[in-house]
Amino acid sequence: MSEPFLIGDSMTGGYGKGPDILHDCTIAVNRGEIAVIVGPNGAGKSTAMKAVFGMLNVRGGSVRLDGEDITKLSPQDRVVQGMGFVPQNQNIFTSLTVEENLEMGAFIRTDDIRQTMEQIYHLFPILRDKRNQAAGELSGGQRQQVAVGRALMTQPKVLMLDEPTAGVSPIVMDELFDRIIEVARTGIPILMVEQNARQALEIADKGYVLVQGRNAFTGTGKELLADPEVRKSFLGG
Amino acid sequence: MDFLNAIVALTNYVMIPAIAYGSQLALGALGVTLIYGVLRFSNFAHGDTMAFGTMATILVTWWMQSMGINLGVLPTALLALPFGILGTMGLLLFTDRVVYRFYREQKAKPVIFVMVSLGVMFMMNGLVRFIIGPGDQRFTDGVRFIISARDFKAMTGLREGLAIKTTQGITVIAAVIVVAALFWFLNRTRTGKSMRAYSDNEDLALLSGINPEKVVMYTWMIVAALATIAGVLYGLDKSFKPFTYFQLLLPIFASAIVGGLGNPLGAIAGGFIIAFSEVSITYAWKKVLRYLMPENLQPDSLVQLLSTDYKFAVSFGILLIVLLFKPTGLFKGKSV
Numbered sequence: 018m019s020e021p022f023l024i025g026d027s028m029t030g031g032y033g034k035g036p037d038i039l040h041d042c043t044i045a046v047n048r049g050e051i052a053v054i055v056g057p058n059g060a061g062k063s064t065a066m067k068a069v070f071g072m073l074n075v076r077g078g079s080v081r082l083d084g085e086d087i088t089k090l091s092p093q094d095r096v097v098q099g100m101g102f103v104p105q106n107q108n109i110f111t112s113l114t115v116e117e118n119l120e121m122g123a124f125i126r127t128d129d130i131r132q133t134m135e136q137i138y139h140l141f142p143i144l145r146d147k148r149n150q151a152a153g154e155l156s157g158g159q160r161q162q163v164a165v166g167r168a169l170m171t172q173p174k175v176l177m178l179d180e181p182t183a184g185v186s187p188i189v190m191d192e193l194f195d196r197i198i199e200v201a202r203t204g205i206p207i208l209m210v211e212q213n214a215r216q217a218l219e220i221a222d223k224g225y226v227l228v229q230g231r232n233a234f235t236g237t238g239k240e241l242l243a244d245p246e247v248r249k250s251f252l253g254g
Numbered sequence: 255m256d257f258l259n260a261i262v263a264l265t266n267y268v269m270i271p272a273i274a275y276g277s278q279l280a281l282g283a284l285g286v287t288l289i290y291g292v293l294r295f296s297n298f299a300h301g302d303t304m305a306f307g308t309m310a311t312i313l314v315t316w317w318m319q320s321m322g323i324n325l326g327v328l329p330t331a332l333l334a335l336p337f338g339i340l341g342t343m344g345l346l347l348f349t350d351r352v353v354y355r356f357y358r359e360q361k362a363k364p365v366i367f368v369m370v371s372l373g374v375m376f377m378m379n380g381l382v383r384f385i386i387g388p389g390d391q392r393f394t395d396g397v398r399f400i401i402s403a404r405d406f407k408a409m410t411g412l413r414e415g416l417a418i419k420t421t422q423g424i425t426v427i428a429a430v431i432v433v434a435a436l437f438w439f440l441n442r443t444r445t446g447k448s449m450r451a452y453s454d455n456e457d458l459a460l461l462s463g464i465n466p467e468k469v470v471m472y473t474w475m476i477v478a479a480l481a482t483i484a485g486v487l488y489g490l491d492k493s494f495k496p497f498t499y500f501q502l503l504l505p506i507f508a509s510a511i512v513g514g515l516g517n518p519l520g521a522i523a524g525g526f527i528i529a530f531s532e533v534s535i536t537y538a539w540k541k542v543l544r545y546l547m548p549e550n551l552q553p554d555s556l557v558q559l560l561s562t563d564y565k566f567a568v569s570f571g572i573l574l575i576v577l578l579f580k581p582t583g584l585f586k587g588k589s590v
Contacts, residue, residue: 083442092460107455109455124448124462
């Protein structure tokens with residue numbers, strides 16, 4: 018089997034000098050695929066993603082992007098290497114306009130960003146209408162689109178989303194999932210953490226079920242949805 | 255006629271001084287609010303930064319005057335101002351390098367930064383007194399009035415005179431230009447936007463590849479320019495005395511907080527609110543009222559709500575009221 022595009026390989030570690038939260042945990046995403054991390058509350062889903070992004074002290078294992086070891090890089094350097102990250106909270110500049118948010122997303126780029134911005138407006142048409150409005154005045158779902166758009170401005174090689182549908186209504190959630198699939202269709206691999214396990218696994222090529230910082234189940238989205246064990250413990254029967 | 259006289263008196267003694275003073279406070283408060291927004295602490299050294307910038311400008315002004323360089327009708331200090339700004343930028347960047355950066359690396363709490371700035375304040379305080387002395391310095395030259403009271407009376411035939419000092423005119427014009435330039439910078443340039451982004455959400459700014467050290471550097475440079483301009487305008491309008499500049503800290507902070515800390519628009523509004531309150535509460539209204547009221551109702555007293563000695567009480571009072579009822583300030587600012 019060829020190496021996945023982005024892999025956090027048997028990661029063990031925690032925040033700063035604190036205790037280990039992840040234990041020999043592996044998360045990976047292949048080119049052109051959507052990988053989803055699900056699991057019960059406090060399972061270390063977000064922590065696993067933050068570990069992949071370098072916000073954790075990874076004491077064992079390694080993180081590789083496109084075959085290159087990036088375990089020692091800071092989050093900022095990983096952005097330069099082509100990783101886009103959308104945090105769960107405070108993921109937009111509320112006092113800046115939508116367009117300024119996108120501009121700031123592309124801060125590390127020195128080339129012409131207008132084309133990328135055009136693509137993002139194409140992907141999220143509502144943002145074009147609201148581009149001169151302060152991002153903090155938008156609805157929850159629109160804010161998430163701004164957040165994803167901001168991360169896409171660097172033209173990342175892989176996109177990481179931390180609970181993109183947290184706190185939005187079911188209708189908006191479906192719309193967001195549709196948008197995420199569209200982003201994935203443009204060829205960007207997506208790794209995301211989700212509370213809504215069932216919907217997330219439905220769109221996932223690969224799913225990781227974490228329990229207490231360990232890989233409990235791993236498989237394609239369909240396999241996990243069909244797995245009676247997974248259904249019983251996480252999907253409510 | 256009496257009504258016109260009342261308006262002229264009001265303009266002469268309240269409006270014009272308050273507009274000039276308000277512009278000076280607004281420029282000072284803009285500096286405080288920028289530091290609060292970007293570096294996240296209340297900079298107690300701001301008054302003394304203004305004093306240092308003014309001192310540097312005065313020294314260059316004196317040198318220019320001795321060399322016979324002047325601006326004709328305008329004060330020579332305007333020509334010396336860029337040098338004063340450069341000097342202050344140097345001082346602030348040096349202070350940041352040797353003092354604040356250390357605490358930034360420690361990720362010190364804001365209250366520690368405030369205490370540190372207090373120390374910096376005493377250092378700058380000493381530095382300025384050491385170089386130029388604690389006394390009063392005058393450095394205004396050029397033409398004194400745009401319109402003098404006597405000319406105005408001759409022109410209009412009114413009993414009341416209206417005087418506009420050159421320095422007051424310069425203050426207002428300079429403030430408008432500086433504020434316009436600052437807002438253009440913050441809203442239109444990449445660097446300005448990155449400063450706003452950093453102020454808004456530090457973590458996300460880091461994720462977006464915004465270099466905090468650069469943002470901090472630009473902030474200090476802009477603050478140096480704002481503080482020096484504010485200080486020189488105040489010094490031209492009144493006079494330069496290090497202790498007065500230290501005392502300006504209170505109305506400046508009051509302006510920034512009343513407007514909403516971290517909000518530049520609020521700083522400007524706050525500056526004028528404080529200035530107008532201070533001037534109108536300490537002004538003796540007898541003269542204006544004598545024109546407006548019927549003879550039997552005319553006041554015998556000065557109708558001065560507070561003696562000018564208590565003018566700082568006004569800023570302090572407004573500050574307290576705002577903090578009690580609207581801690582984030584009149585405009586959307588950060589709460590203290």
